[in-house]
Amino acid sequence: MKRSPRPFGRPADAQAGVTLIEALVALLIMSFGMLALVGLQGNMRRSADLAKQRSEAVRLAQQDLETIRSFSELVLPAEAAEHVRAFAQIADLKRVGAGDPESNASFTLNRVLAQRPGEPLSVQVTVSWEDRAGAIQQVIMGSFITPADPRLSGSLAIAPEGDPSRRPLGRHLTIPPTAKDLGDGHSVFKPPATSSGVAWVFNNLTGRIVKLCQLPDHGVGTDQITLEDVAAYCSTVSNSYLLSGAVRFSTGATASSEQALSPALPLSLAIITAGTSKPPAPPPHDCFSNAPLSGPVEMPEGVGYYCAVYPNLDGGAWTGRLILNGIALGHAGYRICRYSADYNGDETISNVEHPLDYVDVNGSLTRQNFLVVAGSQSCPAGRLPSPADGLFYDSKTVVHQEKL
Known part of the structure; x- marks a missing residue:
């Protein structure tokens, strides 16, 4: 049977030649890729070696520094045990070993000491x-070592007492x-009161x-007031806390929490039962x-108040709500606001941030401030601190007492 000739295209042997050329070109391209991979693997291996060597060098340097720091005496005693090291012997300490024996590099350690009179040891x-490529690599670590008696470090195990922050006049804030x-x-303090001999004695630490x-x-x-007065006229109490602040007034046509300069009104303060679920009885207080x-009386600084609270709970804490009495509430009278905001940004109003109800208070609270405005006015929203504008506190206020 005769095969009919191909009507179109190139002969079959011509097509086979083109396919062979394409295969050779692909093989050439793949060869270049393989060569690049071989080079990449070589670089990765060198980098891995260098990283391992550098880690070992850092370990050796840290080990030598810690060996220098591990002195237990300033001067070696006459009959010291074998393991005892002294600050005066640092210059004679032997260098640490040459590193991991399985490492592919040999390490050399050099130590330089310098000290001037009255200064720490440098x-x-x-x-x-030497790395795989024959280049010299090095790690340098430095430190200062003070010739202080190591026995003083035992004071670090003593827990601090009271508030660790800086104390005005060297006592609690x-x-x-x-x-x-x-x-x-x-310290002794006599609160402002008419015809009263009341005074309180504070522990400066707590x-x-x-x-x-x-x-x-x-x-x-x-x-x-003298120490003799305290011994004669004062009795000891426990778990008693201070609650203090100021009451300011802005009773004009426009209420302001920043420029509260209206005359002061007569008032008194008391702690009542909190509005929480099943609250305890209000604590005794003065x-x-x-x-x-x-x-009204002109008092630019406002009214200052001080309460001594005597917790009645087993845990030495108290719960309650501080209110102002003697001020007529309502649209024709006044509205009482409190300075309160989330000052620390934790999305809660804690006891120190002046909540409506204090819950489980176990310390003294200060700057629990109020603002009295006209009953027809809302409590000012205030502003965030802006030192550039002369405002150094959050002036936000919220409703505390009003007649519904």
Whole structure:
């Protein structure tokens, strides 16, 4: 049977030649790719070796520095045990070994010590080695070592007491600044009150009220109270806390939480049962203020108040709501606001941030401030701190008391 000739296209042998050329070109391209992979693998291996060597060099340098720091005496005693090291022997300490025996490099350690009179010892440790490519690599670590008696480090195991922050006048932050330091770790403070001999003694470290005083001479000021007065007229109490702040007034046609300069009104303060579920009874307390007996009276700084709270819970904490009495509430009277905001940004109003109800308070609270506005006005929303504008506090207020 005859095969008919192909009507179109090239002969079969011509097509076979083209296919062979394409295969050779693909093989050439693949060969270049394989060569690139071989080079990449070589670089990766060298980088891995260098990383391992550098890690070992860092370990050797750190080990040598820690060996230098591990002295237990400043000067070696006459009959010291074999393992005892002294600061004075640092220069004679042997260098650490040459690294991991399974490493593919040999390490050389060099230590340089320098010390000037009255200054710490300067230490510089250099670890050198030759990498796979024959290049010299090195790691340099330095430190300062003070010739301090190692026995002083035992003080680090002693837990700090009280508030670790910087203390005004060297005592707890919550103690009123006008309190008199008695010089025995305590301060005494006489709250503002008319015809009262009440005074409180604070522990300078914890800020707690530790003694209640009833002075026979009501005219004695805080600065006149002596240790002899405390011994004669003060009795010890436990778990007693201070609650203090200011009441400001902005009772004009426009309420302002920043420019609260309206005259002060007569008022009193009390702690009542909190509005929480199954709240405990309000704690015993004594509150004093410098509010006018009749008013209004110009008081640019507002009314300052101080309450001594005596917790009645087993855990030494108290729960309750602080309110202002003696101020007429309602649209024709006044509305009482409180300065309160999420100052620390944790999305909650904690006891120190002046909530409506205090819950489980186990310390003294200060700067629990109020603002009295006209009953027809809303509590000012205030502003965030803006030092450039002279505002250094969050002036936000919220409703605390109003007549519904």
